[in-house]
Amino acid sequence: MRCFIGIDLGSTTTKATVVDENQNIIGRGITNSRSNYDTAAAVAKQEAMLNGRFYLFRQALTRTGALNGGLDTFIEQLERDFRAEQYLEQLGDLEETCVKNVETGHFGAAKGAVAEALQEVFRRLKAEAHLLFAPGAKRKSDFFRDIAGSQYLAIGEQVAKEAGTRYEYLLNLFDRSIIEVENHVYGDQMRHHLLAALENTFKALPDTADKRTRVEAPIKGVLDTTMEETYVVGTGYGRARLPFSKEHVRSEILCHGLGAHVMYPETATVLDIGGQDTKAIQVDPKGIVESFQMNDRCAAGCGRYLGYIADEMNMGLHELGPMAMKSTKAIRINSTCTVFAGAELRDRLSLGDKREDIMAGLHRAIILRAMSILARSGGVRDQFTFTGGVAKNEAAVKALKELVFENYGNLQLNIDPDSIYTGALGAATFAWRAVMEEGKTAEHREAA
Structure with missing residues (x-):
């Protein structure tokens, strides 16, 4: 096809x-x-x-029609089993790379102890791997670096303590090895992983055993489709x-x-807030760009601003929106500069302001910046479509809805769950x- x-x-x-x-x-x-x-x-x-x-x-x-009402369950299990197979292969590659870096590293007399500790770390990583892909398992990320990194660092610290080995050795090995592994493209192994995952899915869902032939044939047919x-x-x-x-x-x-x-299809104005920049775009009824404006090189008003604030607050980026939604008091953040906003954040905390109120103020500041870019592009027209990674942040969406209503009245705001893929x-x-x-x-x- x-x-x-x-x-x-x-x-x-x-x-x-x-x-x-x-x-x-x-x-x-x-x-x-x-x-x-x-x-x-x-x-x-x-x-x-x-x-x-x-x-x-x-x-x-x-x-x-072989699975009747069980299709969603089967596909979800198959995808989990596939991701587990893929993850285990990447873990194997990471282990091999770490072992190679032990041989070429400068560990002196500790080399043997480091190698043994590393072996134990990966033994535990592999033993716990299936838990990451069990039904209902919560992962903060689907990227291998993030999943393996959090597991490796936690287990590595524990193993180093038990073995009397310096944790820094294991940490440095991970840092040296992960780039090589995460940059590997695993396309050739896809069919192998999917077939192995299919076997595991039939085991995990024994009720499908009697339908195996009717299920397996179309799946293999898809695998044979170019x-x-x-x-x-x-x-x-x-x-x-x-x-x-x-x-x-x-x-x-x-x-x-x-x-x-x-x-x-009825989109007239587009606001995209990504990690690096903010774009305000006016399009005609055919989707052709009529005018646009972008922010300058400053990080204020885009995803990096939120990333900086998350670091300042020692929080995950995904935690900022939910915290801001708990706000009960409007706080105005005066600085639009990312660095100065961090200083103002610390000042606010020292004055006793609540974290959730500060977060709400920071989100509003980001959207105010975006609103000025929208105004320069031609304003907001109906329908208005919000895209980019920040569109997943509920506090940013709330602030945008409020400010659009205040300035332009009641317009239709479109936000697709997959808006990050708009470009x-x-x-x-x-x-x-x-x-x-x-x-x-x-x-x-x-x-x-």
Whole structure:
């Protein structure tokens, strides 16, 4: 089947979206950018194609009717089992890399003890791996670095204490090894992992044993289906690093405008708040950009601002919104500078203001900054679509709704659960148009 792929290389995350010949979204993928855009593009695309396989699994199994009301349970279990298989392979690669770095490291007389401690760390990591992918398990991240890192550091500290080995040795080994492992693309092993996961899924769901033939056949049929990368278009902060010709690159303004239009055809104004910048875009009824404004190089008003505040508060980024939603008192944050906002935060805390009230004030300050950018682009028109990673922050959404109502009245605000993929969706749509409407071929896709 022909697939049209859009890749959005953001400053913090890289996203990919795959659409089919009918413009159905069949797959999405995301990974950390880590400033290695070549690898990030490959990993995000691989994840989106994998996600597309699961989409096709669901379609194929729906047609057979073999699982009746148990389809969702089966697909969810299969995906958990696949992720577990993938995670164990990555753990094995991380262990191999750490062992290699022990041999080349400068540990002196402690080398033997470090090697033994490392072996114990990975023994425990592998023993606990299945718990991370059990039904109902909560993971703060789906990125291997984050999952393995939190487990490795906790277990490593405990093992080092028990073995009388310096914890810093184990910590340094992880830091030296993780980059090499997280930058590995595991596309060739996908089929192997999926087949192994399928066996584990049948074991985990014994009620499906009598339906095995009717379930296994369509899944293997999907695995045998070639998903052709017909045309790829790239966009985003790191688009200059994409490994194909300029003909396959579009600006992030054009892609976000078109992506928002595809999600919500009546979109007139788009606000995208990402990790690196904030974009206010006005589009016509066909999704063509009429005007736009972006923030300057300052981090205020974008995701990095929130990341800085999270670090200042010693909190996870995902905790900021829920805390701000508990606010009972309006606090005005005067500084729009990220660094000065941190100083004001500390001053507020010293004066006895509650953390949740301060957080609410900081979120409002971010949106006030965005509102000024929107005003310069032409204001807010109905319908208004909010995209980007910050659109998942409930406190930011609340502040935006309040300020839009105060300044523009009652307008329809659109927020898609997958809004972080808006730029990638726009790029995938450009890829689809290039082939289906303009008759282009993919001959330049892999050009340098």
